[in-house]
Amino acid sequence: MGNSLWWIRRDLRLTDNGALAAALAHAASQGGTVIPVFVIDPGLAASPYWSERRWTFLLGGLQTLDADLRRRGSRLIVRRGRPGVVLARLLAEAKADILYAEADYSPYARARDARIARSLPLHLVDGLTVQPPGAVLKVDGSPYTVFTPFSKAWKARPQPAEADLWPAPDRIPTPDGLAGETLPALPLDAGFPPGEGEAQRRLRAFAGGPDAAVYAYGDARNRMDLDGTSSLSPYLRMGMIPARQVVAAAWAAIEAAPDQGAARSAETWLNELIWREFYVHILAHFPHVRRTAFREGLRDIPWRNDRDEFEAWCAGRTGYPVVDAAMRQLVATGWIHNRARMIAASFLTKDLLIDWRWGECFFMQHLLDGDPAANNGGWQWTAGTGTDAAPYFRVFNPVLQGAKFDPEGAYVRHWVPELAGVPAARIHAPWMLTAAEQQRYGCVIGRDYPAPIVDHGLARQRALAAYGAVS
Ligand SMILES: Cc1cc2nc3c(=O)[nH]c(=O)nc-3n(C[C@H](O)[C@H](O)[C@H](O)COP(=O)(O)OP(=O)(O)OC[C@H]3O[C@@H](n4cnc5c(N)ncnc54)[C@H](O)[C@@H]3O)c2cc1C
Incomplete structure (x- = not known):
C-alpha cells in the first residue's frame, strides 16, 4: 500500500497541479508510487453538449501529457467504463489506498464525485479556479450575484504569484505492469495544438515582456478582425495551464506596465479572468441555471x-x-x-x-x-x-x-x-x-x-x- 491514484479529468498539466502534488506527497511519505489515470466515461458521449472536436482536443492533450509523464519515468493509464467501477478496480490492482483529483463544480461532476466518494477514498483538491466557490462570499455568507462587487471581494483575497506555483515534478514514480488503452492517433488541429507546452507558449506570447499584446488588450479585445486576445480559453478549459499561473501573469503585467494605459489594459484582462471565476461560482451556488433562467x-x-x-x-x-x-x-x-x-x-x-x-x-x-x-x-x-x-x-x-x-x-x-x-x-x-x-x-x-x-x-x-x- 502507500500508492496513490491521480485521477485526471480537466487538469491536463504537470505544472501547479495540486492533485498531482498531493498524490506525490502521499507516495513520498509512504514509500509508494503514483498512478496517473484517465477514465473514458461512455456516459459523456451521450450528453447533448458532447463535442467531437473538444473530445479530440482532450485526447490530443492526454497524448502530450503521456509524453511529458514518460520523460519523468511515469506514464498515463487510460481505462474505459463507469468511473466508480474502473477506479475501484484500479485501486485494488495498484494496491493504492488513496485517490486525488482536482475539484470540478459542474452539477454533473459534483454528483459523480459525491457518488464515488461514498465508496472510495476520493480527495478533491482546488485548482480549477484561483478562488474556489465558497471562498468569495458577502459578509452575510451568501454568494455574490453581481460581478463588480464579486470582483472587488475576489481581488481582496490573497493573490497568487509565479513563485507560489508548484513546478512540474522532475520524476514521478509509477509502477510497470498496469494495463491501459492506447489512445488513437488523431489529426492535430493546427489552430489549437493541444498540450501544456503550447499553453505556456501562448501565455508568454500574450503577457510576457514590455511589448506584450496584453498592453493593447483594452482596445484590441473587441476587434473581430484582430488577434487581440490571448486565445487561452481551450487550454484553461482543459486545465492545460493553471488558472493561478495565468492570474499571476496578469498581476505581474499590471505591475510591470510601461504606462497607465498599459496597466489598465492588463487590468481589463485580469477582469476577464475573474469573469471566468464568477461563472464557476454562479454555477456552483445556483445549479438551476444549468436548466433555466437565473431570473x-x-x-x-x-x-x-x-x-x-x-x-x-x-x-x-x-x-x-x-x-x-x-x-x-x-x-x-x-x-x-x-x-x-x-x-x-x-x-x-x-x-x-x-x-x-x-x-x-x-x-x-x-x-x-x-x-x-x-x-x-x-x-x-x-x-x-x-x-x-x-x-x-x-x-x-x-x-x-x-x-x-x-x-x-x-x-x-x-x-x-x-x-x-x-x-x-x-x-x-x-x-x-x-x-x-x-x-x-x-x-x-x-x-x-x-x-x-x-x-x-x-x-x-x-x-x-x-x-x-x-x-
Ligand atoms: C454567448 C457566449 C458564450 C461563451 N462561451 C464560453 C465557453 O463556453 N467557454 C469559455 O471559456 N468562454 C466562453 N465565453 C466567454 C469568452 O467569449 C471567451 O472566454 C473568450 O472569447 C475566449 O477567448 P480568449 O481566450 O482569447 O480570451 P481572453 O480575452 O484572452 O480572456 C482570458 C480568459 O478569460 C476567460 N474569459 C474571458 N472572457 C470571459 C467571459 N466573458 N466569461 C467567462 N470567462 C471569460 C477565458 O478563460 C479566457 O481564456 C462565452 C461568451 C459568450 C458571450
Whole structure:
C-alpha cells in the first residue's frame, strides 16, 4: 500500500497541479508510487453538449501529457467504463489506498464525485479556479450575484504569484505492469495544438515582456478582425495551464506596465479572468441555471423557436454578415471572439426570439473551450436572463456592431467569401447595395448571399414586446 491514484479529468498539466502534488506527497511519505489515470466515461458521449472536436482536443492533450509523464519515468493509464467501477478496480490492482483529483463544480461532476466518494477514498483538491466557490462570499455568507462587487471581494483575497506555483515534478514514480488503452492517433488541429507546452507558449506570447499584446488588450479585445486576445480559453478549459499561473501573469503585467494605459489594459484582462471565476461560482451556488433562467421572472419568455430560422443561424445564413461570419468560424474552427459570441447570441435570442438554451447547446457542441459555467453565463448574460445580466432591452444591432468592431470588413470577408468584393461601406448591410452594385461586386442578394431573414428594427420591437410581457 502507500500508492496513490491521480485521477485526471480537466487538469491536463504537470505544472501547479495540486492533485498531482498531493498524490506525490502521499507516495513520498509512504514509500509508494503514483498512478496517473484517465477514465473514458461512455456516459459523456451521450450528453447533448458532447463535442467531437473538444473530445479530440482532450485526447490530443492526454497524448502530450503521456509524453511529458514518460520523460519523468511515469506514464498515463487510460481505462474505459463507469468511473466508480474502473477506479475501484484500479485501486485494488495498484494496491493504492488513496485517490486525488482536482475539484470540478459542474452539477454533473459534483454528483459523480459525491457518488464515488461514498465508496472510495476520493480527495478533491482546488485548482480549477484561483478562488474556489465558497471562498468569495458577502459578509452575510451568501454568494455574490453581481460581478463588480464579486470582483472587488475576489481581488481582496490573497493573490497568487509565479513563485507560489508548484513546478512540474522532475520524476514521478509509477509502477510497470498496469494495463491501459492506447489512445488513437488523431489529426492535430493546427489552430489549437493541444498540450501544456503550447499553453505556456501562448501565455508568454500574450503577457510576457514590455511589448506584450496584453498592453493593447483594452482596445484590441473587441476587434473581430484582430488577434487581440490571448486565445487561452481551450487550454484553461482543459486545465492545460493553471488558472493561478495565468492570474499571476496578469498581476505581474499590471505591475510591470510601461504606462497607465498599459496597466489598465492588463487590468481589463485580469477582469476577464475573474469573469471566468464568477461563472464557476454562479454555477456552483445556483445549479438551476444549468436548466433555466437565473431570473425567475424571465423563465416564461414566449420564444418563437422557429426551426428553419434556427438552422439558418447554425449554418451562418441569416443574411447578417457579422452573425454569419461568427457562426461559420465557430463551426469551422471551434473558437470565436467574445464580441462575435455576443453578437451571434443576441441575434438568436432577440432578433429570432429563439430560446437561449438552443444556442447554448449548439455552442457546447462546437466550442473547443465549451465550458458549462462560462457558456451558460455568456448565454444568460446576452439573453438578459442571468445574474449580472445586460438589461433585456439592450439588443445588439448587427450592422452597427459590425461597423464598429470590424470596420474594414476583413473579418466578414474572411468567413463569408461571397461578400469578398463588397466595399467596407456596405459590407455589414449588403442588401442596401443597388441591383447594379450587386452585379458589379459579384454578390447578388438572394442568389449568392441570403437576404436578411428578419428586419432588425421590427425584430427588436418584437423582442421588447415578448420580454416586456413577462417582466
Ligand atoms: C454567448 C457566449 C458564450 C461563451 N462561451 C464560453 C465557453 O463556453 N467557454 C469559455 O471559456 N468562454 C466562453 N465565453 C466567454 C469568452 O467569449 C471567451 O472566454 C473568450 O472569447 C475566449 O477567448 P480568449 O481566450 O482569447 O480570451 P481572453 O480575452 O484572452 O480572456 C482570458 C480568459 O478569460 C476567460 N474569459 C474571458 N472572457 C470571459 C467571459 N466573458 N466569461 C467567462 N470567462 C471569460 C477565458 O478563460 C479566457 O481564456 C462565452 C461568451 C459568450 C458571450
